[in-house]
Every structure is written in C-alpha cells, then in structure tokens.
Amino acid sequence: MSGDDAHKDAVGDSVRRAAASSNLANLTAADTLTGRALLAAMGGVRGILEAVLPGLLFLVVFTVSQQLIAAIVAAGVVGVLFAVVRLAQRQSLTQALAGLVGIALSAGLALLNDKPEDYYVLGFWTNGTYLAALLISVLIGWPLVGVVVGLLTGEGANWRGHRALRRIYGGITLVWAAMFAARLVVQLPLYFAGNVEALGALRLLMGVPLYAPVLVATWLVVSAIRRRTGPRENAEPA
Structure with a gap:
C-alpha cells in the first residue's frame, strides 16, 4: 500500500469514527423515535x-x-x-x-x-466553522448529511447516483446551516452592543432547545427515506 493510500484510509477511518460518534448516529440506532432515544442521542x-x-x-x-x-x-x-x-x-x-x-x-x-462578552467569541467561531463546512459541502455536491448517512448505513456515496436523494440531503444540510446562521445573525449584534445578559440568554435558548428539533427533523426525514427506498434503491445505477 502506498503512502497516499494509507493516508486516505486513515482519513476515511477518522471520518467514519466521527460519523459513528455523532448524535445523528446515536439517534439513528433507535428503532423508534422516543423521548428516551432523543435524550440518549444528546x-x-x-x-x-x-x-x-x-x-x-x-x-x-x-x-x-x-x-x-x-x-x-x-x-x-x-x-x-x-x-x-x-x-x-x-x-x-x-x-x-x-x-x-x-x-x-x-x-x-x-x-x-x-470584556465579558468575549466569553462567547469561541462559540461564534464554532458556529461559523460549521456553517461554512455545511454550505461548502452542498456547493460541491457532497452535502454532509448525506455523507454521514452513507457512512452510518454502509452504503458509502451510492446516494449521489440519485438526483432526488442528493436534493433531499442537500436540503437537510441547508437546514442545519440555517440553524448555525441564525445563531450568528441573532447573537452577533448583541455581542457588538456589549449586551452580555441578552447574549447569554439567547445563547442558551438557541442551544439545545433549537438543536433538538433540527436533530429530530433530520431523523424523521432520513428514516422516511430509508423506509421508502431501502438500501438497494439507494445503490448507484450502473
């Protein structure tokens, strides 16, 4: 095996481990969506x-x-x-x-x-990084939600052979991007205004309470796709 191949395998393993440890992976492992399953996934x-x-x-x-x-x-x-x-x-x-x-x-x-408001700067960079990664993944035709689902199901990139699936996964990825964008749009003006109390409160409200519905919506859409198409139809056409 060449050095490049070994490097690619290492990167692939890292991506697979990251996908397997994601909250979506934990929620997908549940047969049905329950409060307990959602709580465990988070x-x-x-x-x-x-x-x-x-x-x-x-x-x-x-x-x-x-x-x-x-x-x-x-x-x-x-x-x-x-x-x-x-x-x-x-x-x-x-x-x-x-x-x-x-x-x-x-x-x-x-x-x-x-500056007390600088306590929240790291969160802005984190949200901005996620937003950029999600948008870039859609622009290059590899929406991250589809990548994660492909890794979790063992189907790899076969979903890219179906235009409908690419659009659906792209749409879900944009929903995640919208969540991170909303955090920045709402919270950054408060940061620049030095309003620590309002910034901290909105940071909490736009954390788990906003993240959980997006995670549930993703699970519902992905589960519906899996039930409708099945693994064979997700395979890339010859």
Whole structure:
C-alpha cells in the first residue's frame, strides 16, 4: 500500500469514527423515535447539563454580581465537578474535558480583553466553522448529511447516483446551516452592543432547545427515506 493510500484510509477511518460518534448516529440506532432515544442521542441528562450549566452559571453570576472573574470561576467549578464525577465513575471524559477546554478558552479570551462578552467569541467561531463546512459541502455536491448517512448505513456515496436523494440531503444540510446562521445573525449584534445578559440568554435558548428539533427533523426525514427506498434503491445505477 502506498503512502497516499494509507493516508486516505486513515482519513476515511477518522471520518467514519466521527460519523459513528455523532448524535445523528446515536439517534439513528433507535428503532423508534422516543423521548428516551432523543435524550440518549444528546448525551443523556448529564450530557445536556454539561453543555448548558456552565454557560447558565456564567450568565446568572455575572448578571447578579457584574463581576467577570466570579462568573468565570462559577462556570469553571461546575465544569471541573462534571469531570471529577466522570473520573470517579470511570466513564468517558471526552465530553467533560471538551467542555473544560471550551470554558478555559472562553475565559481566557474574556480575561485577556477584559470584556465579558468575549466569553462567547469561541462559540461564534464554532458556529461559523460549521456553517461554512455545511454550505461548502452542498456547493460541491457532497452535502454532509448525506455523507454521514452513507457512512452510518454502509452504503458509502451510492446516494449521489440519485438526483432526488442528493436534493433531499442537500436540503437537510441547508437546514442545519440555517440553524448555525441564525445563531450568528441573532447573537452577533448583541455581542457588538456589549449586551452580555441578552447574549447569554439567547445563547442558551438557541442551544439545545433549537438543536433538538433540527436533530429530530433530520431523523424523521432520513428514516422516511430509508423506509421508502431501502438500501438497494439507494445503490448507484450502473
């Protein structure tokens, strides 16, 4: 095997692992859509708390005290507690550590510029990166939702041989892009206005409460496609 082939295989394996660990993969594994399946796909109660509670505490503490350091300490303490609990229970630290890194980077930006609103800058870059990746994937004819579904079902890129499927997957991918775009459109003006309280509140409201319906809608559409076409019809025509 040549070096290029080995590199391509490594990249392919990385993409497959990323797809398999996605929330869509976890939800797709469920036979029926239930509240429990949706909750599990989003990391369970603990996963949601790990995603929401640090930001909520930052917002509440800053709103009450108007002290940046106090708000950062509150967010950091709860992040550390989540990591300690997972470590004590010998569970995966990936999500908790990712949260800690995010808190540390956000806190560093806010402290560096002495601007509380800079605590949310990392989120803008994250949303912008996802938005760009999703839009580019549609423009080049490889919508990311289709790529993920192909990897999860083992059908690879066969869906690209069907115009209808390309359009559907492209449409779903654009829905995800619209979600990230909406976050930027709504939240960036608040950031530039220095309105930390409104920015923090909308950041929470446009997080899990907005993400969950988009995830459910994606699951419903993909499941309907799978039931209607089946794996054979998804195969690329000769």
